[in-house]
Amino acid sequence: MNESLTIAMPKGRIFEEAAELMKAAGYDLLENMEETRKLILQFPDQNIQIMMAKPMDVVTYVEHGAADIGIAGKDVLLEQDRDVYEVLDLGISPCYLAVAGLPDTQMGKIAPKIATKYPQIASDYFREQGEQIEIISLNGSIELAPLIGLADRIVDIVSTGRTLKENGLVEYEKIVDVTSRLIVNPVSYRLKSARIDEMVRSLSRVIEENAV
Ligand SMILES: Nc1ncnc2c1ncn2[C@@H]1O[C@H](COP(=O)(O)OP(=O)(O)OP(=O)(O)O)[C@@H](O)[C@H]1O
Numbered sequence: 001m002n003e004s005l006t007i008a009m010p011k012g013r014i015f016e017e018a019a020e021l022m023k024a025a026g027y028d029l030l031e032n033m034e035e036t037r038k039l040i041l042q043f044p045d046q047n048i049q050i051m052m053a054k055p056m057d058v059v060t061y062v063e064h065g066a067a068d069i070g071i072a073g074k075d076v077l078l079e080q081d082r083d084v085y086e087v088l089d090l091g092i093s094p095c096y097l098a099v100a101g102l103p104d105t106q107m108g109k110i111a112p113k114i115a116t117k118y119p120q121i122a123s124d125y126f127r128e129q130g131e132q133i134e135i136i137s138l139n140g141s142i143e144l145a146p147l148i149g150l151a152d153r154i155v156d157i158v159s160t161g162r163t164l165k166e167n168g169l170v171e172y173e174k175i176v177d178v179t180s181r182l183i184v185n186p187v188s189y190r191l192k193s194a195r196i197d198e199m200v201r202s203l204s205r206v207i208e209e210n211a212v
């Protein structure tokens, strides 16, 4: 029943909310997390090992079985389309993906340039819209691109809307809502189903309680 579990946790924004949720579900994994630079943390009393990963890499660790379980944003899952089971919407780190640009962006331009950290999501979205575009891949500060004339529009995460506002940009279309998800390696799910199901049930209970 108490098989060992390796969990890939995303460093950064999602981490604290994810760790709080785990704690409320009975998995106390927060201890020492803030101070340490260690990337692998052992919790022998719970038979759990935590890997601290970049949010975009969590899916890779889980797909290859380096971790049994992981937590990743829906944005990352849509962008990467990997062979992992998405078993639970944790409801944390909510935000959405949107198309944005300068308020006077010229629409109807042939093959406009779209700057983004999400080339797959952006290509899929504009293909569905029947609009031909050119993708400019960037790794961050996406909002710079339309300001300096590198791109006509951007596809990026919006949370509070502050970054768009402070840079004089406007949102054109919302693409998809994003929250963090619990993902599972398909083989681990078969071999460690009792333990994984137990974790999913405990987390679901906390999510339901938080919702009321
Ligand atoms: N305002 C936001 N901006 C970006 N990601 C957000 C935001 N709000 C929630 N998220 C979620 O957090 C995840 C990104 O977390 P974070 O910003 O720590 O990672 P990152 O983009 O890889 O960071 P880094 O800036 O270190 O490259 C996204 O995948 C998304 O699901």
Ligand SMILES: O=P(O)(O)OC[C@H]1O[C@H](OP(=O)(O)OP(=O)(O)O)[C@H](O)[C@@H]1O
Residues within 6 Å of the ligand: 139, 140, 141, 142, 143, 156, 157, 158, 159, 160, 161, 162, 163, 164
């Ligand atoms: O709507 P807001 O609350 O302003 O949040 C959205 C901003 O936050 C993210 O950037 P991040 O801080 O991760 O920096 P980055 O540009 O380096 O990705 C995202 O790419 C937006 O720029």
